[in-house]
Amino acid sequence: MNKAITDGLVLTPPAFEFGLDAWSSEDGTAGSNTYQGAANAALVTADQDFGSCLEMVKTSNTQKLRAMAETPILPGCYLRVTARLKAVSGNLPSVAIAGYAAQANGSHVNGLVEATAAVALTSYGKVVTISAIIGTGARGGVDMVWGRSPVYGHFGLNLTGPNGGVVRIDDIEIEDITDAFLRDMMDWVDVRDFGAVGDGVTDDRAAFAAADDAAAGRYILVSAGSFLIGASLTIAAPIRFEGSLVMPTAAKLLLLSSYDFPTYADAFGDEMAGFKKALQALFAYTDHNTLDLKGRRVEVSEPIDVRALAPDVAAFSNRRVIANGQFNVIGGPAWDTVVVTSQASYSTGQPTTLTAVANIANIAVGARVSGTGVGREVYVKAVNVGASSLTLSQPLYGGAGTRTFTFTRYKYILDFSGMAQLDRFHIENVEFLCNHTASCIMLAPEGQMFQLRDSYVTHPKDRAITSIGWGCQDLSIDGCQFLSSEMQVPAQDRTSIALNVNANDVKIRTNRFVRFGHTMVMGGSGHLIVGNHWFQGDDENNGVRVAGLVLAQTNVQSAVTGNYIDNSVIEWTNEYAPSPDYNNEYSFGGLTVTGNTFISLNSAPWFAWFSVKPYGAGHFIHGLNVSCNVFKAVNGVIDRPERVDTSFADLDYGRMRNILMEGNIFNGVAQVVSNPAFLQYDQSTAQNVWSIDLAAYLPFNGWARNVESVVAEGMISNTAGARVSEMPFVTVEQGSRSNQIQLNWSQMAKGRVHVRVRMDNPN
Numbered sequence: 002m003n004k005a006i007t008d009g010l011v012l013t014p015p016a017f018e019f020g021l022d023a024w025s026s027e028d029g030t031a032g033s034n035t036y037q038g039a040a041n042a043a044l045v046t047a048d049q050d051f052g053s054c055l056e057m058v059k060t061s062n063t064q065k066l067r068a069m070a071e072t073p074i075l076p077g078c079y080l081r082v083t084a085r086l087k088a089v090s091g092n093l094p095s096v097a098i099a100g101y102a103a104q105a106n107g108s109h110v111n112g113l114v115e116a117t118a119a120v121a122l123t124s125y126g127k128v129v130t131i132s133a134i135i136g137t138g139a140r141g142g143v144d145m146v147w148g149r150s151p152v153y154g155h156f157g158l159n160l161t162g163p164n165g166g167v168v169r170i171d172d173i174e175i176e177d178i179t180d181a182f183l184r185d186m187m188d189w190v191d192v193r194d195f196g197a198v199g200d201g202v203t204d205d206r207a208a209f210a211a212a213d214d215a216a217a218g219r220y221i222l223v224s225a226g227s228f229l230i231g232a233s234l235t236i237a238a239p240i241r242f243e244g245s246l247v248m249p250t251a252a253k254l255l256l257l258s259s260y261d262f263p264t265y266a267d268a269f270g271d272e273m274a275g276f277k278k279a280l281q282a283l284f285a286y287t288d289h290n291t292l293d294l295k296g297r298r299v300e301v302s303e304p305i306d307v308r309a310l311a312p313d314v315a316a317f318s319n320r321r322v323i324a325n326g327q328f329n330v331i332g333g334p335a336w337d338t339v340v341v342t343s344q345a346s347y348s349t350g351q352p353t354t355l356t357a358v359a360n361i362a363n364i365a366v367g368a369r370v371s372g373t374g375v376g377r378e379v380y381v382k383a384v385n386v387g388a389s390s391l392t393l394s395q396p397l398y399g400g401a402g403t404r405t406f407t408f409t410r411y412k413y414i415l416d417f418s419g420m421a422q423l424d425r426f427h428i429e430n431v432e433f434l435c436n437h438t439a440s441c442i443m444l445a446p447e448g449q450m451f452q453l454r455d456s457y458v459t460h461p462k463d464r465a466i467t468s469i470g471w472g473c474q475d476l477s478i479d480g481c482q483f484l485s486s487e488m489q490v491p492a493q494d495r496t497s498i499a500l501n502v503n504a505n506d507v508k509i510r511t512n513r514f515v516r517f518g519h520t521m522v523m524g525g526s527g528h529l530i531v532g533n534h535w536f537q538g539d540d541e542n543n544g545v546r547v548a549g550l551v552l553a554q555t556n557v558q559s560a561v562t563g564n565y566i567d568n569s570v571i572e573w574t575n576e577y578a579p580s581p582d583y584n585n586e587y588s589f590g591g592l593t594v595t596g597n598t599f600i601s602l603n604s605a606p607w608f609a610w611f612s613v614k615p616y617g618a619g620h621f622i623h624g625l626n627v628s629c630n631v632f633k634a635v636n637g638v639i640d641r642p643e644r645v646d647t648s649f650a651d652l653d654y655g656r657m658r659n660i661l662m663e664g665n666i667f668n669g670v671a672q673v674v675s676n677p678a679f680l681q682y683d684q685s686t687a688q689n690v691w692s693i694d695l696a697a698y699l700p701f702n703g704w705a706r707n708v709e710s711v712v713a714e715g716m717i718s719n720t721a722g723a724r725v726s727e728m729p730f731v732t733v734e735q736g737s738r739s740n741q742i743q744l745n746w747s748q749m750a751k752g753r754v755h756v757r758v759r760m761d762n763p764n
Contacts, residue, residue, distance in 0.1 A: 353395065
């Protein structure tokens with residue numbers, strides 16, 4: 002490497018025979034005294050050992066001999082200065098290789114070793130050879146370690162000891178011996194060769210930068226030691242670490258050719274610290290968009306606050322990926338949940354704001370809000386301490402007023418809540434071992450197209466994926482497995498939730514969720530929930546079953562297709578409505594549930610797979626397709642597959658519209674339902690009015706609002722047994738619950754008919 006740098010440079014000073022004016026009796030600097038014409042120096046032309054040489058009488062305590070030539074000191078280069086001399090007469094002095102370290106402007110660099118240990122001359126006429134190695138790096142065998150401050154040096158000898166002795170000195174040689182330390186055949190350069198100290202105190206950033214400049218396609222080797230890098234550093238060359246780095250939190254390490262987790266883990270001697278720096282670099286344009294964990298495990302001992310790693314990055318919208326590895330949570334107090342109770346006021350005029358919040362400084366962004374009138378999975382999106390107000394992820398259904406709320410802040414392996422916005426961040430082929438200790442991922446308050454793909458989330462303590470705002474827009478979760486931390490807990494006692502969303506257009510596809518309190522709590526609309534399998538059962542007999550999928554707003558415009566829905570309910574609510582009573586907005590509608598397999602095992606008979614739960618009066622369904630599904634109960638019979646939960650209010654059955662529920666298969670279900678409902682009715686005694694009760698067959702025990710057809714099977718006869726050829730007229734919404742129809746004949750009639758009846762208006 003360094004031979005190429007010094008090739009063409011004349012390192013050896015001029016021979017004495019070319020003039021003693023090139024040799025200083027001081028430091029060798031410009032204007033210093035030379036030996037030209039000096040009384041104590043002369044040129045000898047034919048010494049038997051040296052040929053032409055310098056003869057000098059020692060007249061000073063330290064007699065200096067320095068070349069006036071400026072010998073360059075280059076990063077990574079090692080120079081050897083060699084002198085041959087002999088005592089001729091008089092007192093025998095001691096001799097040492099010496100130099101003068103100079104900056105570019107000629108000023109002296111203080112604090113360096115500039116002379117070797119002196120060697121005593123012990124006899125006359127004996128040729129003694131002395132040498133010293135000078136270099137920028139503290140390598141073994143280097144006599145004078147000068148670092149990167151000197152730009153050049155003046156080299157020569159020091160004569161010490163008694164005065165009056167006469168010595169003869171052969172021409173001094175200077176040569177580049179860098180090859181002795183770093184041969185051209187090696188594929189690396191060592192940062193120590195460029196002045197790195199590695200004591201953990203000296204800032205070695207400049208040495209690393211110099212090594213990078215000189216690497217020329219080779220690896221940089223960071224040899225053993227602790228190297229302080231005081232500011233952000235970009236390394237273009239490949240790099241490998243035997244030693245480790247120490248850097249300020251805000252300083253970035255950008256490894257352009259070695260950007261992967263194992264390298265960063267080696268760089269900082271710690272997996273957690275290495276991952277944090279690697280993730281920090283991912284947001285700093287490293288010429289890479291993927292942080293490859295290379296199959297390695299990251300031992301995570303505390304939540305990873307992404308904004309704290311990159312305080313200068315409030316928002317980020319370029320695609321970035323973490324891939325191919327594992328996070329393993331190590332328990333400790335850093336994962337403890339923080340719970341704060343506080344009084345606050347709520348107004349439906351500001352539906353996502355709490356005001357006059359007491360104790361607000363102790364309430365964290367990302368805390369889950371609970372209390373009277375609060376729906377599931379409502380979070381603190383922002384905190385304004387000065388105004389004593391909080392911004393919520395969703396409105397509260399409980400109406401205006403001042404009341405006490407509880408704010409629960411879970412701890413997450415990856416916490417993006419400190420960022421204002423994060424778009425297009427992907428995690429692929431990663432396993433999160435939460436170990437019943439940590440939750441997994443908290444999304445940023447705003448953002449779109451976050452993706453988790455082909456990954457495992459195992460035993461999250463409280464939550465797997467949490468959205469505290471609209472950072473879940475276009476969220477995509479594909480091919481993942483989620484295993485709860487509550488496997489042995491009865492379904493009704495579980496509190497964990499796999500994921501929640503607030504924004505629109507979420508895609509949940511081909512995932513497997515096992516035994517969470519709820520699998521999904523979903524605000525927003527435009528969702529596609531396709532090909533998943535979620536388990537909500539337990540080992541109880543006649544077990545209580547709870548909601549797996551919660552749709553928390555009325556008009557969802559979403560599809561639930563091809564899923565395996567195991568021991569759980571699809572629950573459709575409007576719990577995110579600040580005024581939950583119907584007020585001319587869209588009511589429940591826009592939902593397609595097709596091609597799913599619903600199963601129940603050891604469930605109580607009142608369990609139902611599909612439930613509508615209005616939180617206010619006056620609502621109805623206007624757009625629901627539940628078709629081509631399989632409903633199957635094992636080890637027990639289920640009364641019916643659907644119901645209306647009237648805990649808060651009932652539906653307005655007189656306004657039902659555009660509901661299709663047909664083509665479904667029922668096993669172990671006592672009462673099948675369909676809309677339109679097809680019913681065979683036998684009237685065994687002649688009557689003018691036939692009353693047909695369809696209550697059990699119509700979804701949600703709805704009203705019999707329309708009759709599509711009445712078809713006679715066989716002859717309709719009168720009391721005399723004669724054929725009745727007329728058509729009856731129909732009256733609908735009969736009976737105390739409006740769930741009957743009547744066929745009205747002009748004469749007493751009996752026989753069999755088939756009717757198709759709807760509990761809605763079809764348009």
